[in-house]
């Protein structure tokens with residue numbers, strides 16, 4: 501596009517999507533705000549650093565080498581990488597020629613679906629699970645958010661003597677479709693700090709992915725009460741302020757307490773994460789306990805993940 505603009509084939513060389521920068525290939529695929537959200541929301545959870553980014557080719561080579569150095573499923577990971585680049589480029593072109601603004605989380609969803617198809621074609625053992633889905637009775641559990649909202653369930657797992665806690669998050673839409681799940685270990689000196697960090701993680705995920713209306717659910721009553729009352733609770737005061745600042749960036753961002761039985765999926769992710777029981781590639785091939793909890797939450801409707 502930059503070349504076309506310099507030859508005056510198209511007007512101007514400014515990115516038509518964000519209109520804040522020159523539309524180079526690096527900007528279009530890596531640096532435009534919506535593409536950053538896609539890279540962050542992808543399997544690799546990469547944050548793109550514009551400093552030191554010289555050319556897309558070099559960046560891609562670095563990415564491939566990084567994957568080669570740590571991947572346990574190289575073929576799949578390289579397929580995912582090409583899938584992200586391809587989808588981002590496709591949506592960028594669509595934005596220009598059809599004036600359709602790209603929606604980062606929809607692109608992530610498409611990439612996830614492509615990945616799921618890829619996995620299913622490799623390991624077609626899901627039939628057994630689908631049979632189980634039909635036999636799960638309704639129970640009082642997780643409830644989907646209203647249409648247009650995304651619900652992010654969060655939880656932290658903390659163990660005395662371990663400086664790191666594990667934060668589990670799962671984001672679902674009003675049809676119980678899983679849009680994203682994540683697990684991260686962070687330093688947390690107390691369980692309350694860990695739980696509050698989990699709430700902040702939910703808000704950060706929503707913000708990074710450009711979601712406008714989110715509802716965060718945590719089963720830590722103390723943290724949610726402190727947030728609601730704006731209490732000056734020493735150890736989590738700064739974190740609560742952080743969450744409130746982030747909240748301003750959404751059209752709607754609710755933080756709600758729910759019982760543990762309604763928060764099973766994020767609870768499980770956090771627990772398995774703390775015990776290092778999440779296998780590599782778990783985001784794409786969810787461990788069976790997590791799949792079961794998702795299905796129970798969906799009340800017998802097979803969720804898409």
Ligand SMILES: [Zn+2]
Nearest residue numbers: 515517518532
């Ligand atoms: Zn842009």
